[in-house]
Amino acid sequence: TQLLEQSPQFLSIQEGENLTVYCNSSSVFSSLQWYRQEPGEGPVLLVTVVTGGEVKKLKRLTFQFGDARKDSSLHITAAQPGDTGLYLCAGGETSGSRLTFGEGTQLTVNP
Amino acid sequence: NAGVMQNPRHLVRRRGQEARLRCSPMKGHSHVYWYRQLPEEGLKFMVYLQKENIIDESGMPKERFSAEFPKEGPSILRIQQVVRGDSAAYFCASSLFPNRDTEAFFGQGTRLTVV
Numbered sequence: 001t002q003l004l005e006q007s008p009q010f011l012s013i014q015e016g017e018n019l020t021v022y023c024n025s026s027s028v029f030s031s032l033q034w035y036r037q038e039p040g041e042g043p044v045l046l047v048t049v050v051t052g053g054e055v056k057k058l059k060r061l062t063f064q065f066g067d068a069r070k071d072s073s074l075h076i077t078a079a080q081p082g083d084t085g086l087y088l089c090a091g092g093e094t095s096g097s098r099l100t101f102g103e104g105t106q107l108t109v110n111p
Numbered sequence: 112n113a114g115v116m117q118n119p120r121h122l123v124r125r126r127g128q129e130a131r132l133r134c135s136p137m138k139g140h141s142h143v144y145w146y147r148q149l150p151e152e153g154l155k156f157m158v159y160l161q162k163e164n165i166i167d168e169s170g171m172p173k174e175r176f177s178a179e180f181p182k183e184g185p186s187i188l189r190i191q192q193v194v195r196g197d198s199a200a201y202f203c204a205s206s207l208f209p210n211r212d213t214e215a216f217f218g219q220g221t222r223l224t225v226v
Contacts, residue, residue, distance in 0.1 A: 002217050023177075033215075040219075040220075040222075041218035041219055041220070042115075042117075042218050042219045042220050043154070043202070043216075043217045044217070045214055045215070045216065049213060088153060088154070092152075096208060097159045097166060097167040098144065098156040098159060098167060098170070099144075099146075099153070099154075099156065100156070101153040101154040101213065102153055103144075103152060103153040103155050
């Protein structure tokens with residue numbers, strides 16, 4: 001069974017600070033996706049990374065896929081209260097039939 | 112993700128009743144996935160379906176749970192004789208293709224409460 005571990009589980013910071021969320025596994029994934037989920041809503045896809053070592057930027061968010069395709073990180077610069085939410089990483093299998101989700105990082109950005 | 116429609120948004124059932132959860136994928140998507148999210152936990156894969164076929168049901172409980180995706184109409188996740196432990200948020204996702212580069216779009220979920 002493939003597992004993804006996210007850290008930290010909870011993160012509370014002040015507006016303007018930077019943060020990094022980690023997603024680690026002992027297994028290799030064909031792709032790694034990051035989602036953000038708000039209370040009462042479904043996960044919303046932020047980015048998909050598929051190549052080892054790949055780095056993608058989405059405004060203040062930077063996503064990195066490890067060289068061995070076992071881990072990933074999400075870095076947010078100058079966090080804003082609107083960034084508050086549950087951040088989920090999910091590993092994709094080659095067949096594409098399922099995503100394995102981490103337990104999530106609950107981020108709170110205080111104004 | 113607003114294109115994936117799930118209903119109802121909230122469902123309350125008494126123990127022993129049946130729960131039917133519906134999912135209409137995004138237009139043009141023929142691949143549907145069901146996930147369950149228990150309180151304070153991440154999403155867990157349940158089943159992957161294409162039109163009229165179950166492709167991977169390895170995440171489905173062996174009893175009481177079934178899923179279908181008919182040629183016409185929405186995908187249905189059916190839970191018979193519900194128990195309190197079935198209380199969770201059930202999410203449906205759809206994709207255009209079943210490969211690693213394809214985005215999966217999630218619906219808003221159905222929150223099942225068993226009383």
